[in-house]
Amino acid sequence: MALIVQKYGGTSVGSPERIKNVAKRIARWHARGHQLVVVVSAMSGETNRLIALAREVQSLPDPRELDVMVSTGEQVTIGLLAMALKDIGLKALSYTGAQVKIVTDSAYTKARILKIDEQRMRADLNDGCVVVVAGFQGVDEHGSITTLGRGGSDTTGVALAAALKADECQIYTDVDGVYTTDPRIVPEARRLKTITFEEMLEMASLGSKVLQTRSVEFAGKYKVRLRVLSSFDESDDDEGTLITFEEDENMEQAIISGIAFSRDEAKITILGVPDRPGIAYQILGPVGDANVDVDMIVQNVGHDGLTDFSFTVHRNDYQKTLKTLEPVIKHIQARGIVSGDKIAKVSVVGVGMRSHAGIASTAFRTLAEEGINIEMISTSEIKISVVIDEKYTELAVRVLHKAFNLDQAS
Amino acid sequence: MALIVQKYGGTSVGSPERIKNVAKRIARWHARGHQLVVVVSAMSGETNRLIALAREVQSLPDPRELDVMVSTGEQVTIGLLAMALKDIGLKALSYTGAQVKIVTDSAYTKARILKIDEQRMRADLNDGCVVVVAGFQGVDEHGSITTLGRGGSDTTGVALAAALKADECQIYTDVDGVYTTDPRIVPEARRLKTITFEEMLEMASLGSKVLQTRSVEFAGKYKVRLRVLSSFDESDDDEGTLITFEEDENMEQAIISGIAFSRDEAKITILGVPDRPGIAYQILGPVGDANVDVDMIVQNVGHDGLTDFSFTVHRNDYQKTLKTLEPVIKHIQARGIVSGDKIAKVSVVGVGMRSHAGIASTAFRTLAEEGINIEMISTSEIKISVVIDEKYTELAVRVLHKAFNLDQAS
Numbered sequence: 001m002a003l004i005v006q007k008y009g010g011t012s013v014g015s016p017e018r019i020k021n022v023a024k025r026i027a028r029w030h031a032r033g034h035q036l037v038v039v040v041s042a043m044s045g046e047t048n049r050l051i052a053l054a055r056e057v058q059s060l061p062d063p064r065e066l067d068v069m070v071s072t073g074e075q076v077t078i079g080l081l082a083m084a085l086k087d088i089g090l091k092a093l094s095y096t097g098a099q100v101k102i103v104t105d106s107a108y109t110k111a112r113i114l115k116i117d118e119q120r121m122r123a124d125l126n127d128g129c130v131v132v133v134a135g136f137q138g139v140d141e142h143g144s145i146t147t148l149g150r151g152g153s154d155t156t157g158v159a160l161a162a163a164l165k166a167d168e169c170q171i172y173t174d175v176d177g178v179y180t181t182d183p184r185i186v187p188e189a190r191r192l193k194t195i196t197f198e199e200m201l202e203m204a205s206l207g208s209k210v211l212q213t214r215s216v217e218f219a220g221k222y223k224v225r226l227r228v229l230s231s232f233d234e235s236d237d238d239e240g241t242l243i244t245f246e247e248d249e250n251m252e253q254a255i256i257s258g259i260a261f262s263r264d265e266a267k268i269t270i271l272g273v274p275d276r277p278g279i280a281y282q283i284l285g286p287v288g289d290a291n292v293d294v295d296m297i298v299q300n301v302g303h304d305g306l307t308d309f310s311f312t313v314h315r316n317d318y319q320k321t322l323k324t325l326e327p328v329i330k331h332i333q334a335r336g337i338v339s340g341d342k343i344a345k346v347s348v349v350g351v352g353m354r355s356h357a358g359i360a361s362t363a364f365r366t367l368a369e370e371g372i373n374i375e376m377i378s379t380s381e382i383k384i385s386v387v388i389d390e391k392y393t394e395l396a397v398r399v400l401h402k403a404f405n406l407d408q409a410s
Numbered sequence: 411m412a413l414i415v416q417k418y419g420g421t422s423v424g425s426p427e428r429i430k431n432v433a434k435r436i437a438r439w440h441a442r443g444h445q446l447v448v449v450v451s452a453m454s455g456e457t458n459r460l461i462a463l464a465r466e467v468q469s470l471p472d473p474r475e476l477d478v479m480v481s482t483g484e485q486v487t488i489g490l491l492a493m494a495l496k497d498i499g500l501k502a503l504s505y506t507g508a509q510v511k512i513v514t515d516s517a518y519t520k521a522r523i524l525k526i527d528e529q530r531m532r533a534d535l536n537d538g539c540v541v542v543v544a545g546f547q548g549v550d551e552h553g554s555i556t557t558l559g560r561g562g563s564d565t566t567g568v569a570l571a572a573a574l575k576a577d578e579c580q581i582y583t584d585v586d587g588v589y590t591t592d593p594r595i596v597p598e599a600r601r602l603k604t605i606t607f608e609e610m611l612e613m614a615s616l617g618s619k620v621l622q623t624r625s626v627e628f629a630g631k632y633k634v635r636l637r638v639l640s641s642f643d644e645s646d647d648d649e650g651t652l653i654t655f656e657e658d659e660n661m662e663q664a665i666i667s668g669i670a671f672s673r674d675e676a677k678i679t680i681l682g683v684p685d686r687p688g689i690a691y692q693i694l695g696p697v698g699d700a701n702v703d704v705d706m707i708v709q710n711v712g713h714d715g716l717t718d719f720s721f722t723v724h725r726n727d728y729q730k731t732l733k734t735l736e737p738v739i740k741h742i743q744a745r746g747i748v749s750g751d752k753i754a755k756v757s758v759v760g761v762g763m764r765s766h767a768g769i770a771s772t773a774f775r776t777l778a779e780e781g782i783n784i785e786m787i788s789t790s791e792i793k794i795s796v797v798i799d800e801k802y803t804e805l806a807v808r809v810l811h812k813a814f815n816l817d818q819a820s
Contacts, residue, residue: 057497064504
């Protein structure tokens with residue numbers, strides 16, 4: 001008997017029929033003797049509907065009140081799923097984030113989980129109950145409702161798995177695992193049996209939308225066994241893609257695991273920045289204070305005491321970031337700012353990179369051969385990311401996928 | 411400076427535009443120096459949408475889980491109204507029933523309020539905040555979400571007014587007061603400046619849908635000054651209809667205040683019931699245990715040791731009641747059951763009835779002249795109710811309204 005946390009995303013619970021299917025899937029796992037905690041997202045489209053409604057009332061919705069109303073999306077789903085489970089004879093109880101005391105900080109719309117009280121869930125599980133919990137939401141120390149930001153239901157799933165010391169956290173989604181790249185762009189893309197946490201982290205942060213970044217970090221930190229599966233696969237394939245901690249745990253020995261891409265970013269370059277200590281903090285401090293996450297940061301060697309400083313942010317934060325920077329630019333006496341949101345970030349990811357030379361040059365040559373200009377470059381131990389013109393996204397992904405032989409089983 | 415509780419119903423908050431109008435109305439009261447607690451319903455249609463969704467998943471939705479999802483309707487509205495208030499410069503905070511500790515029993519979908527902790531609201535009010543509270547919902551002692559049943563937002567409003575010792579509880583709705591009868595059926599119907607609590611109670615329980623019965627009882631019990639107003643009236647008429655405790659407090663001296671009617675009921679007659687002590691309890695005990703409210707009860711003098719026992723219930727509870735009675739009928743060895751839900755209840759209401767004879771005979775004669783058959787009769791000190799065939803509803807209301815000269819100002 002294992003304790004399993006399952007998380008079902010918005011498309012998996014997108015209609016009454018699909019919710020009933022999810023209930024049947026849960027019943028199959030329950031019948032095998034497992035204890036189950038199930039985290040659900042809002043029905044697909046619901047969160048966007050609520051945000052649009054809020055914007056009709058207030059163009060820039062108050063974050064506290066936005067969380068109050070947006071969190072209802074998941075609350076509807078937990079009620080429906082608990083009904084579906086009871087309807088087929090299982091014991092089930094639904095809980096909001098506040099009810100199972102998923103305590104977060106007070107950063108409305110982007111809150112972080114501080115602690116979870118697992119006692120109530122544990123008692124229900126021992127009582128034979130399936131526990132259904134609303135993803136994406138929590139409650140701050142004052143009792144106000146918070147949300148974890150987009151994709152936060154994955155984080156809820158992993159955080160509950162960590163708090164309950166679950167044997168496995170299964171993320172059910174509309175894809176049946178992690179692929180070498182998006183199969184809609186490259187039909188030859190292959191599903192990976194395993195992927196390391198580090199690679200997954202890079203893939204997730206790069207827009208490979210299978211899992212939310214923070215949930216992967218969380219899983220790594222608390223050593224939660226994480227598996228990505230499809231909620232639509234009827235073939236009883238319960239394998240999907242396992243995310244591993246150790247490179248040698250059933251590891252496919254590919255050098256490169258996949259090509260990720262993201263069209264969710266905008267780039268900002270501050271021109272003629274005085275090249276002195278502390279200047280990066282003077283620029284990015286206020287951006288961080290405005291609760292904007294910065295992704296790539298590039299600063300080249302300066303000359304004449306001046307340098308250019310570039311970084312990327314999520315497109316949703318683009319206007320806010322520009323506004324935040326206005327006084328900063330005056331204060332540090334920079335020459336000006338250039339920016340744009342018609343960009344894409346494409347990345348080559350693989351732990352094999354550590355021990356293999358020449359990956360970067362293969363990537364750059366491949367893009368050059370197609371006449372694709374590289375605007376920014378950023379590298380880590382297991383990843384090479386480039387920012388290019390948005391219109392070349394698909395082309396870049398396709399040629400890189402081919403260049404690294406990702407269409408061939410290793 | 412007064413402390414005022416305002417309650418806005420579903421049509422009053424039925425769209426972003428209407429919510430903004432409600433915010434402006436609140437701002438006008440706030441500008442006059444009043445402290446305001448505002449209770450809101452779900453946007454019109456939302457509760458029905460959620461119930462329909464639940465039924466797609468489970469034909470008879472689990473009551474606990476139904477409350478979890480149906481309560482989201484009000485939660486969306488409080489967020490939106492708080493945004494609208496902040497957008498025009500007021501301080502505002504929204505709270506769910508659980509957040510302001512509206513503690514109820516655990517009778518899901520029909521819960522009763524046990525207590526309210528007003529401290530948090532009081533602190534916000536003293537801080538200059540408009541406090542926005544979700545109507546219709548509470549939380550039981552185990553922390554589970556409950557709802558108060560249809561129209562429960564009125565009860566929330568009155569209960570908050572009682573807990574806060576508010577100067578007045580204003581119920582904003584889509585009508586501008588209490589009328590002698592439904593103006594859609596009788597165009598000559600007049601608005602009453604005042605009505606007594608007892609009359610209002612009868613009118614409410616009889617389907618005059620201005621206020622929910624329980625809220626009027628609550629207001630009477632805690633001596634809450636209650637006023638019914640229109641949220642659509644732009645003429646700055648803040649008078650509406652005041653519900654009075656004392657018959658002489660600005661009382662219009664009409665004998666009859668109004669004609670109420672209800673098409674929400676079903677009648678059940680148990681035939682050949684052994685006429686012995688305790689038999690009524692043997693029949694209605696199980697019905698009450700099934701959480702069904704019984705309205706009219708009629709038992710006539712029996713003969714040959716047998717009698718017929720009739721009562722009415724809400725149409726929503728009709729099938730449940732019949733099912734509940736199956737074993738009861740066998741057990742008490744009754745002869746059988748006849749029932750129907752194509753009925754209407756029409757009532758003549760007025761405190762003047764106490765001191766005026768002949769009201770009943772006028773009512774019965776008026777109906778007889780139109781050939782309307784009376785199936786059941788029930789009377790109280792200030793009301794005469796008859797059950798008739800549903801198809802005669804409008805006709806009965808019109809002729810009774812005329813017979814008691816209700817179209818003429820007193």
